[in-house]
Amino acid sequence: MIRFLIGFDRVSEFKFLNTSSKVSFSVIIPFRNESESLPQLLASIKGLNYPLKHVEFIFVDDDSTDNSVSIITKYVKGLEDSTKSNIRILKNVRAFASPKKDAIQTAIQHAAHEWIITTDADCSLPKNWLQCYNAYIQKHEVIMIAGPVSYHKGSSFLSILQYIEFHTLQTVTIGSFGIENAIMCNGANLAYTKSAFSSVNGFQDNNTIASGDDVFLFEKMYRLDKKKVHFLKSEAALVTTLPEKNWKGFIEQRVRWASKSSHYKNSFTKLVGLLVVLGNLGFVTGFLLTIFQVFTLQFLLVIFVLKATADFLLYQKFNRFFTREQKPSFYIISSFVYPFVSTFILILTVFSGYTWKDRHFMK
Template identity: 30%
Template sequence: MKNFFMILLTIFLPFCLVLLTFLILFGIRRVFQQTLETTTSFQNISVIIPFKNEQENISDLLNALNKLDYPSDKYEVVFVDDNSSDDSMKLLHQNLMNNYKVVLSSDKKYPGKKGAIDIGIKNSKFDIIAITDADCEPELNWLKSISNKIVDGNEVVFGYSPLKKENSLISKISSFENFRNYILYFSSVGLGIPYSATSRSIAFRKEVYYRLNGYSRTLETLSGDDDLFIREAVKQKLKIGTFINENSFVYSKASKSFKEYFNRKSRHLKTSHHYILKHKMMLAFWHSVNIFSLYSIVLIPFSNLLLFPFFIKIILDIVTAQTVQTKLTSDFSWYEILYLQPVYETFLIVNFIGSVIRKDKWK
């Protein structure tokens, strides 16, 4: 019986790994095939940026926004201050452009960041809403890509938001994790089963926001203004698209410390407890196969055959990351992938536990 069980593991795990990896690459290939049109339809867009105590990031954000390749009369930027206690407001008022404005987050309908975004939307004048964060830096074609994807008939769209990888270990870990998460985000759209995105680069029509009753159906957690919003869009069978075009990424800073990293991840993973059941089952199966394959190596004393799923996983991890990152302008070397992938999957377990025991808060 023991030998049968071991042989089953050595066949079942590699088979699942190969099949799932093929589906992931197939899905993301379909997304990569969606290229930017040669002509751009410059739709009117309101960019909503909620912030709280972001004085160290405001200058970089404004510098990026000022470089956007988009007619200034075709977009506005609505900054929403959620009771900042630093010099964020002062810096903004000193550098406001004609199409920028700041509103205060008072009498919020929803708690946390959702309430600030809601106030921004209510104070916006255009039909298309684009959202990013105050610690982000959109590239010059960001709004062009949003405009094109919305005109193509998509009701909700999201783009790629890489984290800036620095030399520190935590920066590499958080950047790689973000990269791997986006592989799943994009491939799920390509396979027709979207389940998540991030609010660092997401857009929709205002009519869609009100059709979904704003964030009123996403109040299970303080976070979830992105992935739970996607959940509600999926429930209503809305068309969800992605854009990964040249110069359309939205860069953000990686975690500076392990404490910041674990706080971020526990907050994000807390929303995953409220995903649609089929999405939870899909993710649980994907991660379980990978984690069991990774840790099958500890069972080698029982059978050398368990080296097989471990090595198959390592090879597929490197191939997948190296294949995808050429399109996402990432630069993880094969040896970085070799150690960051196990760390990523181990931290999935740690962060999932953290999401259960940590309290949810914004800032």
């Protein structure tokens, strides 16, 4: 954890100036039944500060059964004629066992520009998002750029639990770049070149795994040339997304995330994952042994304080840099509950599949 904290500070903050808008982007947004989220995304697209001649938005419909397509269509009709062609809706062409990888593959085949950026339909994009990427690409020789992601604020305990967990993971992500052993990224804010995507054969070799459109591609790009895979540490590039609304959705999502971990190629990534599992499992075991009076309460408190302090330092590091809300009053409760939730998810990951967008997938 100390290494990740040091690594976070080693990744330089990127402050872009008034760089000329030269880079063209194809922004890919797969969606399935996102009628509630799309209006917010479309509003943020409308507010982007970037010349429309240098960007296209490709929405890929993955067999939506709600009115998602009509929402996008209505939005396009309200645009000026000169800008309508910048937004397209494609039908997903299924080829793999992963609908989302299929959607990205479909869009890349129709993309007009060299630089691809993926995001999700439940995201909001900051106004200088593309300007920030544009400036970074002109300043650095890169083939892939991982961007920061945060959750929208929520008031429920579940949303706060996700807020704390997700921001802790973001610190680990950025910190891993700082120690030159990057372990993950997030497909809600990820940019790469079409040529690099082609060089690593896209999603080939992991197309039988439903999720992992971001991490597995990232691992391949990192092996191709790690010096050209960077993290864009800038508030101007911070994409916000929605937490899961209920416990069922949260657990399904985390089981999906955990299910792909056994397929990681990077041994350091696996080691970090194992340490996290052992940390949570160790606390749960210690709690049970305390109940049966094998451990003393004082010993359990020492374990809890050590773990909670390490996690809090990671959580706070991200929030301070990106000026996110701290929510310290809920942190202690979340720190106690999370190991039990994590252990439950681990058990489900071993013995069951998961549901994603109303489809069931096996591990």
